[in-house]
Amino acid sequence: MITFEQVSVRYADSAEPVLRNVDLTVPEGELCLLVGPSGSGKSTLLGTVSGLVPHFTGGVLHGRVTVGGRDTREHRPRELADLVGTVGQDPLAQFVTDTVEDELAYGMESLGLPGDVMRRRVEETLDLLGLADLRDRALGALSGGQQQRVAIGSVLTVHPRVLVLDEPTSALDPGAAEEVLAVLQRLVHDLGTTVLMAEHRLERVVQYADRVLLLNPGAEPVLGEPAEVMAHSPVHPPVVALGRLAGWRPLPLSVRDARRKAAPLRAELDGRAPAAAGTPDGAPIAATDRLAVRRGPVQALRGVDLALRPGEITALMGRNGAGKSTLLGSLVGLHAPTSGSVTVGGRTPHRTRPAELIRHVGLVPQDPRDLLYGETVAAECAAADTDAGAAPGSCRALVERLLPGVADATHPRDLSEGQRLTLALAVVLTARPPLLLLDEPTRGLDYAAKARLVQILRSLAAEGHAVLLATHDVELAAELAHRTLILAEGEIVADGPTAEVVVSSPAFAPQVAKVLAPGPWLTVQQVAKALGA
Structure with missing residues (x-):
């Protein structure tokens, strides 16, 4: 054909x-x-x-x-x-x-x-x-x-x-x-x-x-x-x-095929467990209290209570239309509450001037091109420095750290999806906001680009940033998030440690969890570490 x-x-x-x-x-x-x-x-x-x-x-x-x-x-x-x-x-x-x-x-x-x-x-x-x-x-x-x-x-x-x-x-x-x-x-x-x-x-x-x-x-x-x-x-x-x-041959391509081969591996892992992830504490950077938001005829959020702490990476999951993007938008002041409240750094986002708000919270949207309007990487970085009140060269230094080797004269539209995402992330981070929001950050990324993003977000959390990412990528949540929320019809229906939340949900469980159930394993890296591989 x-x-x-x-x-x-x-x-x-x-x-x-x-x-x-x-x-x-x-x-x-x-x-x-x-x-x-x-x-x-x-x-x-x-x-x-x-x-x-x-x-x-x-x-x-x-x-x-x-x-x-x-x-x-x-x-x-x-x-x-x-x-x-x-x-x-x-x-x-x-x-x-x-x-x-x-x-x-x-x-x-x-x-x-x-x-x-x-x-x-x-x-x-x-x-x-x-x-x-x-x-x-x-x-x-x-x-x-x-x-x-x-x-x-x-x-x-x-x-x-x-x-x-x-x-x-x-x-x-x-x-x-x-x-x-x-x-x-x-x-x-x-x-x-x-x-x-x-x-x-x-x-x-x-x-x-x-x-x-x-x-x-x-x-x-x-x-x-x-x-x-x-x-x-x-x-x-x-x-x-x-x-x-x-060492399975032939290689399984589905969870069903893998489970048929996995009995010896489950037996070998029996009695072991992955290292427990630490639970970040400290005063919340941002919080919502019975937050409700209506967008036109749609009640997008209903009574959402949420606290985000420094050093914590939180995955926000749920079906399309559940209200994930609306919740992120409320945290950056794009949507005013119908009832309840939202605070970020002690401020009410929709009543705070954008020039001040970007020092407290930054959003990387689903399509990074929505954030990038300069003709070159150098122009984007210069604009980010001006908007954030940062010293000249601050954004460019971040780009070089996160995305080495990109020429100043490169147009953002000529970058790959992963490179554009990283540039948008550098633009947002120039203001050093304690709270970082990402909406579908792995859309269009291959596995290598996703691995680089994981390392970047882990280093930001280690520096004390709170990270909230709305995602459909169950494998990303399993690998990265300390905590997972599931949103449905504008309400939080699950909130807890990632290992507990995703394993209990067939729709949001990663492949490794399904293959090795009822064991506590979420990622191949955890299994490899346990086996000493």
Whole structure:
């Protein structure tokens, strides 16, 4: 269905090709998963299939990419729209109408399909994706999982034979991610759709892949069976890391397969326990008291009581729409309480001047680009120094500490996701706020970038900062957080040490906890330390 013949792509400002000598075929009716470190060319490869590369994103394409017999060099994206459907990371950025039904029909209208055909396909797609009850709903009022299903549906009504997805579950809670992956399974198994998907959260998707394509900078692309590729891939989920540690062959790709092999390992670990994490104490840096916030017609928070202490890393979890971002926004003064109170450093955030508030609390938003508006890294750093009243060069010194080697003249949009996040973190930290808030900090990060973020946040906590991070990444919470809160319908329904909270919740438990239950283990690092590996 998709054929790459000696494909290379080089951008004008790049010394080396982003892709080099890709020569492979993806058969019809398979789910092919793209894996590899950030910067390995996954998004570029997806773009060559949809025709976005080189027609819209630039670069020089060498070799030949054919999809269903059409050469993407000779067919622009609009000429491939009936064959290839593309879904990006952010569904809202893809929508062009206001309601679910209108969005499903838009692509067919653009192709000039007859009205009776459009009506039939909309109904079929509503049933296929479980969206019939939402047909009249406003797109902005849907949950993240519902929006992602609508985004997939909007390209499915055109009946593409190939579906290209870039990080489809990165912004979704575990339940919503399962919804989307179930839809993809139905498309592959029941309709014979070919799915090409790039995803960093391999713990969610690798067990569903028919084949895996590994892109690694400086190495030839590798296409093979998932277990074979994962055996030597530099990026892999915790269940694969646990299998490598234990020497299991073949490597398990799912929790179920790992549990079947894990009895000897559970017996070896019996009677042992990971070292207990210290519990930070001290007077709270920030607190809420029966905090309630209404946003339009939605009661976003209901009676939230929370205290954040120096040196403590707290994970805030819950399904999409539970109120996590609203709680973070309330702590930085973006939302005034409907009732109750919120204090940060003895101040009421929404009544405090921003120039003063940034010295007490800083927020790194879901998309770091919302915080970055300069033309260069040097300009961002200079603006951060001015805003924080810090000595010139303070922000640049932080960037060099957190992200060494980035040139002053680099434009923030030319940085990778992990680099942009780190730059935004340095901008916020320039004012040295005792409280640091992060909203979905691992969205778009590979495992190596996530490991660097873990080290940065641990060092900040050791220096006395309180850290609150809203995340759907259960593996990050298990590895990093002293304490975990679970928010549902604007209320805190669980609050306690991470090991207790996540293990008791099947939806938020990490892979290692599920494999080694009922043991107290959360991460591969804990198991390796206990075994002396």
